[in-house]
Amino acid sequence: MSNSAAAAVLTTADLSGAIRAVRTLLALAGVGHGEVDVEAVISSPDALARVRDVLPGLEWWAAAGKEHGSSDGGDAPAGCLPVRVFDWGRPLDRAEPFAAAVGPDPAAVRWDLDAWPAVPEAGLPEVSQKYAYLTLTVHSRDLYQDEPAQDHTVHVHVEDLDADGTDRVHWLAAQVGGRFTGRVERASL
Incomplete structure (x- = not known):
């Protein structure tokens, strides 16, 4: 297991604007x-029903802890609210419907990318799939829904914030009209 540096490059109250930025970055990286x-x-x-329609069979457990209810225990999630939901390795077409389905609840969507491209004019080499990720946090400032917010943040992942990593973060932010805010989280990959 490795870690990446997830750098916030765009924060906006407009979810559709955040999704447009994600689409731009996805087109650059390839998926x-x-x-x-x-x-x-x-x-x-209501949000639970919408999310379960988009992602049937997703894993969940009571926010108070698995002993208070979980999908593993066969419990009914509506009786255990609030619940944490997780799902991994879903098709790309589930991302936007999921982001819309959560409503005002905090969420994160992470795209596993093919690579961050080489940008010769900026002196940036290609970054392998191992460190090429993109996360949209919905109604949360952080990757893990610990900082609820009224807005949404696009995070780009790089291996480290060495010279290449920082330059890449600034370059990617510029591609979506954002800027590197200096806010970085360590993300387990």
């Missing part, structure tokens, strides 16, 4: 072999 991972803290029965 021929991509997949998405999702997680959220769901508080309402």
